[in-house]
């Protein structure tokens with residue numbers, strides 16, 4: 001092809017690509033600042049991410065959780081940025097040929113961001129602003145850079161490259177825009193931190209009430225202290241986290257309210273935190289597990305929760321369970337970020353320690369675990385019981401309403417299935433022959449664990465030694481001393497719950513109501529040297 005000095009393809013392309021990226025950076029920075037000034041959830045990246053999470057088919061979501069674990073949100077964020085980077089380069093290249101077309105693409109992305117923000121729970125028209133302001137800024141920067149970078153050379157200017165503005169001038173302009181964007185981005189971070197300051201202060205000032213009914217101390221023998229086995233009580237820092245929130249909601253305890261209403265509620269209530277905690281406060285140890293936990297998976301944790309009995313509160317509101325003629329069989333909890341979680345009213349009111357919890361292991365709930373108030377119900381998977389950042393309780397029926405996960409192929413009702421896990425040795429561990437402590441945990445919340453058995457290479461089941469029981473609502477540790485012989489071996493575990501039912505070995509996946517099957521660990525035993 002013959003070079004045409006008036007339309008040099010290569011530099012024009014370079015100008016386009018650089019302009020596209022720089023314009024996107026500038027637009028995103030301004031969008032973040034606008035979002036920080038209003039609602040952080042309205043940032044286009046967060047809003048699009050949230051929409052992607054909500055629209056992702058179950059199979060893809062389970063695959064992503066299996067692959068990335070709790071880093072799934074980070075991966076999603078990076079994925080969105082990667083798509084944006086490609087689109088930014090594309091819009092820049094297009095703009096270098098056809099300025100209006102490139103700007104139209106930027107506008108299109110702004111529109112997608114705005115629509116995503118508007119579709120989020122509890123959105124108002126203002127939430128469209130960050131994406132729109134960002135797109136406007138991005139389009140402006142794109143216009144500026146492309147016209148500056150591709151302007152025809154003034155007549156008689158020295159023949160030096162093909163662009164009008166020399167490389168150095170364009171480079172300076174790019175650097176200036178990036179510097180301003182960095183400043184704007186920093187401002188957005190500052191403003192974001194400032195916006196959450198009220199919530200952070202309210203948590204720091206929150207003094208946990210003293211329990212009216214304290215939990216007895218954890219029995220001495222509950223923690224077997226086997227190396228490789230986690231502690232009986234899971235630390236708040238180490239507690240698994242599963243939710244759809246891309247930004248952890250930071251709720252101000254001082255302005256928090258809980259509304260209780262719906263079918264069969266003869267005395268609707270709206271309570272602030274002080275009013276809620278004017279009621280008896282109980283302390284109870286409960287193991288929380290996630291329905292998305294694969295056999296042997298990590299999504300289980302055990303904590304000492306402090307809170308108000310939910311059953312009593314419902315009774316106060318005039319609610320009767322279905323067994324006493326109440327019209328509502330489903331309690332739908334809603335969180336500030338629009339999550340809905342449906343729990344059987346009968347279960348919540350059957351006397352178990354179903355709590356509106358404010359404390360976790362002697363501390364106010366961490367923001368990531370639902371500050372200021374969350375639900376915990378012993379015996380039910382988290383997605384049907386453990387609403388974090390709760391702000392509404394509505395009584396209805398299972399026939400009339402499907403909660404968030406139920407609309408995404410999960411079961412309406414999901415009691416925890418009896419499970420056991422080998423925590424040590426680790427899969428494919430290289431072990432020396434001789435005595436090896438095989439140990440783990442087993443759970444069957446609200447039924448309790450009565451026995452755990454281990455077998456090697458499909459042989460006879462051997463009784464493991466159990467840690468002391470801390471009631472029926474928590475997991476139990478177990479240990480079994482194994483005389484390991486050289487070779488490859490397969491360890492398997494199964495539990496018997498408090499009703500005498502033995503954990504099934506039939507393997508089923510997590511959808512729709514929790515995985516079953518025995519946890520299996522393969523190890524290699526080799527004589528050293």
Ligand SMILES: Nc1nc2c(c(=O)[nH]1)N[C@H]1C(S)=C(S)[C@@H](COP(=O)(O)O)O[C@H]1N2
Pocket residue numbers: 239240241242243244245288289290291335336337339368369370381382383386387388389
């Ligand atoms: N608001 C809100 N609450 C929620 C969820 C959520 O996505 N949003 N996830 C639920 C699920 S699936 C589980 S397993 C538990 C996990 O609680 P944790 O993150 O404190 O361990 O929270 C439940 N409560």
Ligand SMILES: [Mo]
Pocket residue numbers: 242289290291292381382383
């Ligand atoms: Mo879950």
